[in-house]
Amino acid sequence: MPQLHLDPDRALPPDPATRELARTVYAATRSLPLVCMHGHVDAALLADDAPFGDPAGLLITxxxxxxxxxxAAGVPLEALGIGAGAETDPRAIWRTFCANWRLFRGTPSRYWLTHELVEVFGVDTAPSAATADQLYDELTERLGRPEFRPRALFERFGIEVLATTDSPLDDLDAHARLAGEGWGERVIPTFRPDALVHLARPSWSSDVAALAKRADVATDDYDGYLSALRARRQAFIAAGALATDHxxxxxxTTPLGDADARRIYAAALAGQVTAAEAAAFAGHMLFQMAAMSCEDGLVMQLHPGVLRDHHDEARRLYGADRGFDIPVAAEFTRSLRPLLQAFGRHPALRLILFTVDETVYSRELAPLAGVYPAVRLGAPWWFLDSPDGLRRFRAAVTETAGFYNTAGFVDDTRAFASIPARHDLARRIDAGYLAGLVAQGLLDLDEAVETAVDLAYTIPREVYARPA
Known part of the structure; x- marks a missing residue:
């Protein structure tokens, strides 16, 4: 029967001399606390602390x-528990996954899933059609134990702080419950206003009406809308938030004049906004969010360059976040110039830039971060948080931006059990990159170790800290 195993030197450089150096660097970071400043775990998971239901519901769906x-191999999403008429038997969903285990060879998902199965759940049965039921039973038995409930895993993972991602319309009840139990500084919200700034969204009008109720501020004109957003930002700060996400x-980020902004907002309320006006308003609101961050100190995270819901029918059938978001070419130099002209040297702004377009790493992002005090580079995101993607990021940006104009690793996941695997991979890749600099005589080993610790822990803590 095939067995799962984790090579202790996985993802480290293959050259023996460099690998030995990388082992030393990695040893300094492997047990550091996890600083999870951007992710999509639901705070209610930890507030409720209920046992996980089944392996498929935790790891697959x-x-x-x-x-x-x-x-992509032709398996209907319904077979994985998604959409109307979806398979409801978790064991059947698990069998489908196990029968397709080979599809993950060479992918970061293979790394994360293997780490989860071996390190988190203590099983070594390799997924396959033949082993699916045995593995399902082994995992189900683990999930029934108290030590595998969400808060127990949170502690075992060594998570120091975990930031969720939340709509301004969220009542933050789960965060309030956690705070009441002493978890308020460990699980914190992040303010994500996307639904309220994209005027062409079908639900925009109802969302703006809901914003007025949540903030207790009228949103029947543009000025009230801005006031309501400011009020919700303050509510998030009171709940422990350190950042926004866009x-x-x-x-x-080209700002509109006040008259144009008011006119477009009124047109949207009347259901008469054009696509061009909606796009212009979205850019204007990024500028406004930067201005608000200068006022209240929330770190601003920007994730552009993705065409969401590429397949209309898939969105209709299965909803958002089902894998049909596809990268597009990104441009930062001219696009961010209005924002950076106004706030790029403002002492209260911290703007973290993410991309899924690697072509801009060395041409645009590293030069921007290498001169503007407000700018930091976010970790490789989404399709790029892979071993080679992480390596390419360091190779492309370090010579221009250095290590200390980056923001540390973020796991950006809703798959709670994969969090330690993702941070572990990033630490291994950084150890290998730093070891390469030592092997080339470009860095001393003690500097490499210090830098690795900073990348894994010190930098994200400092970048996301509230201004003094």
């Missing part, structure tokens, strides 16, 4: 990294 690859297709 909610993870679009997993489901998209199986679907998922736009474009990084455009």
């Amino acid at each position: 909610p993870d679009h990294y997993v489901t998209r690859l199986v679907h 998922g736009h297709e474009s990084a455009g």
Whole structure:
């Protein structure tokens, strides 16, 4: 029967001399606390602390990294528990996944899943059609134990702080419950206003009406809308938030004049906004969010360059976040210039830039971070948080931006059990990159160790800290 195993030197450089150096660097970071400043775990998971239901519901159905690859092989998403008429038997879903285990060879999902199975759940049965039931039973037995409930795993993972991602419309009840039990500084919200700044969204009008109720501020005009957003930002800060997050297709930040902004907002309320006006307003609101961050100190995270819901029918049938978000070419230099002209040297702004377009690493992002005090580079994101993607990031940006104009690793996941695997991979890749600099005589070993610790722990803690 095939067995799963984790090579202790996985993802480290193959050259023996460099690998030995990398082992020394990695040893300094492997047990450091996890600082998880951007992710999509639901705070209610930890507030409720209920046992996980079954292996498929934990590891398969909610993870679009997993489901998209199986679907690409022709397996209906319904077979993975997604959509109307979906398979409801978790054992059947698990069998489908195990029968397609080979599809994950060479992918970061294979790394994360193997780490989860071996390190988190203590099983070594390799997934396959023949072993699916045995593995399902082994995992089900583990999930029934108290030590595998969410808070127990949180402690075992060594998570120091975990930031969730939340709509301004969220009542933050789960965060309030956690705070009441002493977890308020360990699980914190992040303010993500996307639904409220993209005027062409079908639900925008109802969402703006809901914003007015949640903030207790009228949103029947543009000025009230801004006031309501400011009020919700303050509510998030009171709940422990350290950052905002913005998922736009474009990084455009050209501000509108007040008259134009008011006119477009009124047109949207009347259901008469054009696509061009909506796009212009979205860029204008990124500028406004930067201005608000200068006022209240929330770190601003920007994730542009993705065409969301590429397949209309898939969105209709299965909803958002089902693997059909596809990267597009990104442009930052001109797009961010209005924002950076106004706030790029403002002492209260910290703007963290993410991309899934590697072509801009050395041409645009590293030079921007290498001169503007407000700018930091976010970790490789989404399709790039892979061993080679992480290596390419360091190779492309370090010579221009250095290590200390980056923001540390973020796991960006809703797959709770994969969090330690993702941080472990990033630490191994950084150890290998730093070891290469030592082997070339470009860095001393003690400097490499110090830098690795900073990348894994010190930098994200400092970048996301509230301004003094």
